[in-house]
Amino acid sequence: MRRSALPFLLLALAAAGCVPKKAQTPQPAGKPDLIVLLPDPGKTTAGRAFVSNDKGRVDLDRAGAAVIVKRGEAPQSVPLESNDVQHTFADAIASLPPTPQHFILYFRFDSEELTDESRRLVQDVLVAVKLRPDPEVVAIGHTDTTGTQAKNVELGLRRAIAVRTILIEAGLAPEAVAVQSHGEGALLVHTADNVFEPRNRRVEITVR
Numbered sequence: 001m002r003r004s005a006l007p008f009l010l011l012a013l014a015a016a017g018c019v020p021k022k023a024q025t026p027q028p029a030g031k032p033d034l035i036v037l038l039p040d041p042g043k044t045t046a047g048r049a050f051v052s053n054d055k056g057r058v059d060l061d062r063a064g065a066a067v068i069v070k071r072g073e074a075p076q077s078v079p080l081e082s083n084d085v086q087h088t089f090a091d092a093i094a095s096l097p098p099t100p101q102h103f104i105l106y107f108r109f110d111s112e113e114l115t116d117e118s119r120r121l122v123q124d125v126l127v128a129v130k131l132r133p134d135p136e137v138v139a140i141g142h143t144d145t146t147g148t149q150a151k152n153v154e155l156g157l158r159r160a161i162a163v164r165t166i167l168i169e170a171g172l173a174p175e176a177v178a179v180q181s182h183g184e185g186a187l188l189v190h191t192a193d194n195v196f197e198p199r200n201r202r203v204e205i206t207v208r
Contacts, residue, residue, distance in 0.1 A: 036066045036080060036089065051075045101128045103205040104188075105163060106198060110147070110155070112162040115198075126170050128207045135172065136208045139163040141181040144200035145193050149183055156181035156203075163203045 035051055037060040049060045051067045056074030058067045066080040103125050105118040114122070129135045141156030160179035167177050189199045 031071070033069045034066060034078075034088075035060075035069065037061075037063060038089070098132060098208075101207045103128070103207070105203045105205065107159050107201045107203070109196065109198075109201065112155070112158045114162075122166060125205055125207065126167070129167065129170075129172055132207070135176055137164075137167060137172065137177045138206045138208075139167075139177065139179050140204045141179070141183075142186060142188070142200060142202050142204065143184050144197040145184045145187070145191055145195050149185075153181050153183035153185075156183045159201075159203050163205065 037049055051058050051060065051069060053069070053075065055072070058075040058077050060067065064080055066078050067075045068078050069075045103121065105121060105125075106115045107113060107118070108115060129137060139160040141158070141160035143152040143155050143159075145152075147155070157179065160181055164174075164177045164179050168174050184200070187197075187200050188202065189197050191197050191200070
């Protein structure tokens with residue numbers, strides 16, 4: 001359920017705060033709006049956006065790109081240092097949702113039993129879940145290409161359910177964990193049919 005990344009745009013109005021309606025006055029001409037394109041949380045990249053009015057247009061194509069918009073004037077690009085972005089929008093950045101975390105747990109052949117290494121990795125998954133106030137988890141089961149496709153869909157689901165059971169026993173609410181199975185339909189390592197490949201016997205976990 002990984003969501004598609006959209007650029008984060010923050011609008012810093014030059015006049016802040018609220019006053020009673022009777023005391024409101026028109027914004028003076030020339031008071032600028034500052035618009036900044038932020039990176040996706042946990043990344044150094046960003047999407048793309050543009051700011052335009054009837055006077056012109058400015059494209060924002062990198063993290064930290066900024067534009068000043070004044071009434072009656074074309075938008076203008078402005079230099080903005082990374083530290084300036086962090087300082088100006090500290091509260092807004094802090095309010096963004098945490099970056100999703102991804103884990104892969106591997107399983108023994110034709111089984112929903114975790115490998116020893118993946119059993120140890122379960123603790124990292126539990127830590128990630130417990131650090132979020134309202135966690136959501138998706139566990140997707142996978143298999144290698146041995147066996148029939150129908151059997152592998154079933155096996156992948158059993159593996160995902162086994163992970164769900166571990167998380168619920170650790171205290172996560174049952175409704176917070178969704179399970180799916182791709183069977184052999186989304187191989188991590190592409191192989192021919194009926195090939196034993198341990199890296200394909202897995203559950204991929206996303207914690208949001």
